[in-house]
Amino acid sequence: MDEDRSRLPARGLPGDPLGERVNPNALDRLTDLDKRIVVAMQRDGRASWRAIAEAVGGTVATVTRRGQQLLASGVVRVAAVPALGAYGAYDSFFIRITCRPGMQMAVAEQLIAQRDVRFCTVVTGNYDIMAELVVRGGATHFPQLIEDLQGIDGVAQWRSDLIMHVYKVSFDWGRQLYGERIEGEAEELEPEQAETCSPEHFDEADLEILAALREDGRETFQHVADRVGLNESSVRRRFERMRAARCVDILTLVPSAALGMGAETLMTVRVAPARLDAVARELARYPFVRYLAAMLDENALLCEVITPSVAELYRFITESLSHLDGVEGWSANMELLYLKRGFVETPWWRGQVALAR
Template sequence: MSVLDTLDDLDRRIVVAMQNDGRASWRAIAEVVDSSTATVARRGQHLISAGVIKVAVVPSLGATGDVSTFLIRITCQPGMQILVAAELVTHADVRFVTIVTGGYDIFAELAVSGGATHYPQLVEELQSITGIERWRSDLIMHIYKVSFDWGRQLFADTLRLPAVEHPADTRTAGTPGTPSTTDLQIVEPTPCSPTHFDSADWKILDLLRDDGRVTFQAIADSLGMNESSVRRRFERLKAAECIDILTLVPAPALGMGAETLMTVKVSPARMDAVARELAQHPAVRYLAATLDENALFCEIIMPSTNDLYTFITSTLSQLDGVEGWTASMELLFLKRGFIETPWWRGQVSYPELGAAASA
């Protein structure tokens, strides 16, 4: 029996609380889920060690300079999907990788440092991966929403989670933005840039990437720094929106059975308005405007196909300006937010992947 099949209601509440803040103390999480600190700490640590949860802290887009992102759709030679996806995971410039149903086998996002003009050099290497049959790329012009706490929709009325003041998290590639809704004025913050970091900051982030819950004291001991200095540096980068705290969890762990990627074709004049309406829906985890076909690309995570059907018929199809869509169900997510998911290798059996495939 998979560990995902053994999660009870308290486990799922702990997961959702950690999605909201992956570095929150066990005591703070216990207050959110209304349980004892000892119980929450024991269960939370088990969820992490079992690979159900992965907490990581990574630099925001733009932290290393100008960056452009591309949506990649790949068709593979028969039987090569897993091997191609596994190779993509190893590349630092690949932000997410997922295997899907439909007309393509793999969707991925590629972050190109230095801007779009540097795309040809990078793509030449990636397109040479054995097993790739067809490669389609599309420039991501604007990212409207990136959410890592999509699980809150399950416990919206019962968990003591901080309110989401601005459902539409407006971000542009290389320019972390301020959350906004359609009835709020968008205020662009100072973009994160390499000038916000020094060598000590990067050393701290290297440790937090591997274990996003490592204590400030442990980091300080490892780097020969003061705990207060490490904490101050972290809080400064967080306040400047130069880092993202990710809590990765497979959707089935929360009983979510419908992970879907949709390309929504929109009337050009209604692009921004439709995006802002969609961004307010709690099931929309990611939303961006692409260059090709005046379309929006979005990821939707819902409990069931019935819920997905209701969303499409009652929300998406009713939006003024939506002209149609194509969709693919996600079968296996291998990487998100530049971090490899800890569970995917245990879900496949490919000798070609080596011993790690059965870990």
């Protein structure tokens, strides 16, 4: 990463809760340039401002200023986290929770504090909260985890389902906003590649580097080196080695509403058993299908759909989903507030809750 950028703090003032400084009005004021900067950072969250300026067609000064403002306001957060295989074998479970009246936010806040919760969202419908729980060591370790988490004050009912196979995870908005394809992106969905990362790929220094970059994924290698007690070249070399081995995920998080996407929906699509894979591959072709996975129960696909409006969601359901050969029905929940994605707490949710109050 080029060190050609001055820096502004991307987090709150000392003592402020994460996200307290997020300006809710900023979510509605992103310009087209802002959105293109976000897309560029989603494709490479550690790209230099110079590289981002070249990608979006703006001047380095303007792109640097606007990009820093997006980070400082909390509208965007960049974080580097270890890949799923970094801690060895694991199984993932989709969790649906019903809470006692008025306890949704208290339960959600306790859930996102758990290291094993990968995403967490408050929803409408028959459930109050939906989350993904990654069980390190595999399903045999699940009973102890659910005993701890089901004991959270306010949890009334808990339903879990094994995620068998993930077809698609997309954080990049370029294709949906501008019809752009990522260089090298295949037209057809390719089989998921096997995990190449394992615990043996890390040592204590590697994990310290990632811990620093989890807080701010755009931190300079020199600042990280000062923090962990290594020289800059060693930190850079170690990070690039982890990245080449697919042992680190660089996430650029932004609220969908800031990009003009007003309808976030989690759908459980029931499919005829013989058509499960074929339907999944067809759904994965839609750019507004952001996440897609096969679950164990009910021959079902878990599908996150993010569209500009409810009208667009309705059009997708009536003109596309309902006509797919093998689809037998679905249930759906609107996402009201996303608190965590990719193991990273979103920086805007606390500000949105405070504004609502």
